[in-house]
Amino acid sequence: MLIIPKVSIIIPVYNGEQFLERCLESVSSQTYKNIEIIIINDGSTDNTKNICELYLQKEPRARVIHKKNGGVSISRNIGLDLAIGEYIYFVDADDYVLQNGIERLVNKAIRNLADLVVAEYYVAYDTKKTKISPLNIKKSNDFLCSILSGKNHSALWNKLFSRRLFDEIKFPADVCYIEDKVLISQILMTYQPKIDFLNAPVYVYWQYEQSVTNSNDRRVMDILAAHINIESYLDEFTVDENIRTAFASSTYSCLWFILTTVDKQFLEEAVIIAKQHIEDMRKYRKYSALSPKVRFLLLSLKLPVGIAIPAIKTMRKGLDQLSSARRQARR
Known part of the structure; x- marks a missing residue:
């Protein structure tokens, strides 16, 4: 008998x-x-x-929920609550799915009894498209290391999920940036799902200047909230040293990125959050070989906030001057 399971496609959209x-x-x-x-x-x-309402008139398989603005994580959770499909697939509203993308993903999942199928995809900018092939890593712990380290993208749209993976897991409501990294980390640690890979692109991910989070955007600090969420799961579900090493390296790199690039209007808030996070990260210190610049940053965060902020501002000024000098030297 031919198996044709239903796929729930969840599309959050804002403007x-x-x-x-x-x-x-x-x-x-x-x-x-x-x-x-x-x-x-x-x-x-x-x-x-209006676009959604017009779409409803011609697409009987669609449902639309209009809600107050609350962020992408809450929107996706609403979608999960409504979904009745055996599989879940997420789409971002400014991208698109290749015509046979869902079919290829489902066929791979059924053929190999996979809970999670990871596919190739295109990154598009202007008229240029580049195919991206994820690293084929099928063990859950190893795949999690690749997600934490950034060797594999944590994005949702090149992955098909078995519905059961969301029985106990939802998106963190307080995180609206790299929330996908939190969710996938939790799924991999909780369920140890069977993973398979599709050597074919299914999706086109468009990059626009206005869609990329930058240092003027407060959402960049959600990176800290995301790592705090992941840390709570690490403590509960794993003692794997490779995972802890990947997590520690990722966290310290993100701290450096945030505190050296976040807009100055958010710097004090970022320092306060980072100071607490560093205390929580003490148990992971042994898993990461810290570079001199990160060591200096950690020393700065040990200082009272009123002293730490000027120290980090001075460091940022020095980095800006160094970058400017390098640009001049290349001319």
Whole structure:
């Protein structure tokens, strides 16, 4: 008997009028037909609501939820609560799915009894598309190390999930940036799912200047919140030294990035959060070979906030001057 499981496709959107129609059309035109399409309009203030309502009139497999703005994690959780499919697939509203993407993912999952299928994808910028092939790592702990270290992308849209992986896990409501890294880390630690890889692209991830989080955006500090969430799961679910090493290296690199790039209006808040996080990270210190620059940063964070902030500002000024000198030297 031919098995045709339902796939729940969850699409959160906020002010997505520029690309939403392209995204929805790519989902409707999938060669795999047994899908439900759950669109969560997260309090958009542009024409997104009208686009969604028009889409409903021509797509009977779709449902739309209009809600107050609360962030992508809450939107996806609403989608998970509504989903009835045996598989879950997430799409971002400014990207699109290749026409046979869902079919290829489902076939791979069924054929190899996989709980999580990871596929190739394209990164697009202007007219250029580059195919990305994830590292084929099938053991859960090793795959988690690759996610924590950044060797494999934590993005959701190149992955098909078995519905059971969300029985006890949801997106962290307080994290709206790299929330996918938190979720996948929790899934891998909790369920140790069977992982398989699809050597074919299923998705086109568009990069736009306005869509990239920058240092002026307070969301960059969600990186700290994300690592705090992951740490709580590490303490509960694993003693694997490779995972702890990957986590420690990732955390210290992120601390450096945040405190040297976050806009100065958020620096004090970032320092206060980082100081607490560093205390919680003491038990991981032995797992990471700290560079001199990170050691200096950690020493600065040991100081009272009123002294730590000027020290970090001085360090940032020195880094800016060094970068400027290097740019001049290359001319």
